[in-house]
Amino acid sequence: MIVYNISHFLDQLAEDRELNLTRVKEVFRETIITIAKKTFGRDIEMTVDIDESSGSISVFVVKEVVKKVEFPSKEITLTEAKKYNESAKIRDRINIPMEFEAFGRNAIILTKQILFQKLREAERDAIYTSFEKRVEEIVTGSIRRIESKRILVTLDRTEGILPKREQIPGEYFRQGSVIKAYILAVDPKEGILLSRTHPGFLKGLFESEVPEIKEGIIEIKNIMRIPGVRAKVAVTSNNPRIDPVGACVGVKGSRVQVVVKELAGEKIDVIQWSQDPLVYVSRALSGVKIIKEDIDESTKRIQIVVNDEELPIAIGKNGQNAFLSSKLTGYRIDIISESMDKTTSVANLDGLSPKLKTKLLENGFVSAYDIIFYGVPKLLSIKGIGREIAKKIYEISYDIAKKTKHQPPDKS
Structure with missing residues (x-):
């Protein structure tokens, strides 16, 4: 049996593709077994051994020792088995060495094609696994292609997708431009999804500009955005001597302006929680x-x-x-x-008796807006107010509120 040394080959593959050597060896084993099944039949059982110390590879067909062979691809007689293992006995499973030449020239060429295909898949899986650990981080890439519904961004050894819905309205990019984005999710089918509208993107920008946030001195309690228009950031300080708003804004607005520029001019209000x-x-x-x-x-x-x-x-x-x-x-x-x-004010609502006004005030209805907000069902819970009176109270409140500049909600 010829023993092939592929240690250097596998080492080089692992290094070039930045893959774990163990994973590369697994892929190689899977490839050899796949080709064997294509060449000799799907019911054949194979095993591939790679010597960790020498790097040599040995390929075996696994067969069961039987008295009479019915399935040649799976079984071997005891007499034949003893040629490979003198201690073989009936029902044993033995490894029969196979030479690569038995595969044929075409199969060997196909082995190379399938191996590199499987390595690409392993490489993609490894990249996705690494990016799964980076979800909610900000990454920097370059724009590879701009499409109507998405932007394709070149990242480290892979590509990210910035959907239209995750782009800040009014932003303009060119192919090749450098772009920052928030890793929203990693999906095997959809790919690495990016966002520039998520509150986490704004939070990450502040973390990179304000050292006190990374150090844990200042904490961002909440963020709300209308992307590209306006945002509010609530911050607090764990050190009473440090002003959280001042630290985030920076001297003459130096820190917040960097964030505003990245967000296409989005106005940012930093407030103290x-x-x-x-x-x-x-x-x-x-x-x-x-x-x-x-x-x-x-x-x-x-x-x-x-x-x-x-x-x-x-x-x-x-x-x-x-x-x-x-x-x-x-x-x-x-x-x-x-x-x-x-x-x-309920006290000034025309058409209601003083007794009814008092009852409303006692139950927490201070203005017409309270009545509109809670509606007829809440009014009916007050003792002494029936459906007709509740409807009348609601109608009076709605009409008076409608006359003010602050319009009430549509009646339901």
Whole structure:
């Protein structure tokens, strides 16, 4: 039997493809067995031994020792078996050496093709495994191709996909441009999915720009974004001597501006987190002064009254400030101005008796907006209020709220 030494060959393959040598040897064994089955039949049983010390390879056909052979590819007589193993006996399974020449020239060529195909698959699996450990990290790559629904990004030995839905609206890229992105997921079918709209991308950018975050001195509590438009970042400090907002913004905005530039000009509000919901909400709403508030912890709802002049600031352009503040704090925030509050106060609602107004106030209904928010079902839970009266209260509240600048929700 000829023994082939392939140690150097396998070592070189492992090095060139950056694969584990053990995995390369497994792939080689699988390839030899695949070719053997293609050449000699699928029912043949093979084993491939690679000597770890010498690097030599030996190929064997495994057969069972029987008295009479019925299946030549699986069985061998005792007489023939003793030629390979003198101690062989009936029902033993013995290894019969096979020369590579028995495969034939075409099979040997095919072996090389299948081997490299399997190595490519192993290489891809190894790369995906390494990227699975890097999910939620930020990577840097170069744009290989721009398509209508995605951008293909060249990463380390592989390719990432940046879908249209994960791109910041209005961004423009060129082929070959360097791009940063957040690893959203690694899927064997879809590939390495990237994102520039995920809150984690913004968080990662701050971590790279603000050393105090990596050191654990400053903690990012929450992030909410309207990608490419506006974002809010709530931060806190574990060191009372360090201002978390100032550290994130940097001297003359140096740190935050780097992040803003990467996000195509997305406006970023960095606010200090607070355990006090009112303080937290006020800071989230660009620091507007809250004149009056009504908190319902069971429904995570806050109704606040602000100065008429600060109402546009609190709500923001297209409601962006109020929307992001609500998402950031986890509270539904209803904002009304001081003049609206007087108009929509339950105490000032026309058409309701003083006794009914008192009953509503005693049950937590302070304004018309409370009544609209909770609706008829909640009103019916108040003792002494039937369906007709509940409907009347709701209609009066809806009409008065509709007359103010702060429109009520559509009636359901």
